[in-house]
Amino acid sequence: MKKLILVLILLGLALPGMAIAAGPAVKLDRVSVDITNQASLQRGARIFVNYCMGCHEAQYSRYARVGQDLGLTEEQVRENFIFTRDDRGDPTRVGDLMTNAYPPREAAEAFGVAPPDLTLVARVRGEDWLYTFLRGFYLDPERPFGVNNAVFTNTSMPHVLWELQGWQELVSDDDGDVRLEVAESGSMSRTEYDAMVRDVVTFLSYMGEPVQHQRKMIGIWVLLFLGLFTVLAYLLKKEYWKDIH
Template identity: 65%
Template sequence: MKPSILLFLLAVVTLVTSSVQAAGPSVSLDSVKVDVDDRISLQRGARLFANYCMGCHSLEYMRYNRVGRDLGLTENQVIESLIFTTDEDGELVNPGSLMSNAMTPAYGDEAFGRAPPDLTLLTRVRSEDWLYTFLRSFYRDESRPLGVNNAVFENVGMPHPLWELQGWQEKREDADGAVRLQVVEPGTMSGPEYDRAIRDLVAFLSYMAEPTQLDRQRIGIFAMLFLLIFVVLAYLLKKEYWKDVH
């Protein structure tokens, strides 16, 4: 076989196996239904992201003022509740800036072993269910450098960012051998409250990965209405044209 064909086959095999790895989680994912039309939920998600995630993760394909516009926030609200990043002079960046942060990849690599990735497109790369389950699956694990592990992302390099809200979970084995996570030290939120907070966060990142979905749904309804009216008109027109033919 020619070397080029061999290389091609090798590339195909690598591609197929790597996508299978990415698609095949070892734990079953909890499914989540987010409503990106619920602006209040998106606003809560945005606030959580700004307070608990932006220090490490950027959303650098998005601008603050676009988020403000889409989520119905005034410019002052954007400045007060979303912008914590400062520029070289120590001033808060302006609302027209991209949502990047001050952490350089080199610093991230050194501090965590792997730099925190940009999350703008996360729900498209993983999925909403994956993110929802991931953020609810941190548990204590003394064998890890940060004392924490994740059931969905084994040996993750990220600390549990929301431990104050969720509390701490530990891995427990049931009598029938099934492994589950149990809260052993409660946080400031109850289980259902925490799940709702995570749903808001997932909704926000789902909007982030595809901001036009807000418009698309609205335009979709108008398009359907237009087609409906057009069908009626076309039908009447057809009746008019054919009425003398028979």
């Protein structure tokens, strides 16, 4: 029994180390997103529907809800965000889920893996990972689409934002450290591209948990209430025990 406990303790100690060992070889760039920034969310959503939804879905999100949270009218949502049609060939309605018409089987044949749903990806991968991933594509002639990724090695996703970012190369210096360098620039400068990716990550983070802002605000009020209540309870206790002591 003692041995078993010892083994369990050692295993518990070893696990976090194993998790680190399995992590990405590249250091993740940190990004701080502000999901209360509606302008950033709107820009991110626009990139998402234009550049990502051809392959990916966000099937647990509705256009209507996103529009509401981003401060847009139904008309604006219809005009700016909806480019798909439903099964009957009618334009997708504002109340519909954010799906696309790309059959997963065909997508899997084209890319080797079906592009995963992205509704919850920010919660699975984390914001820093997404930020580094979307800025981490580099030229690699050995890959089917000619690109590899610094964070997600041998990913099947092509570099869909190449027109904006341009093409990067992986360069290793004498110490064996690797970094990405621009080989051919795109229509955006590096700063513009980073800011755009941050908007996309902000949108993905919002989509992963649309109520996170309200949740945090409610948390603050609850703590304030508990603080106030503690003071009141203490004063009341003093009042009740006054005659006994």
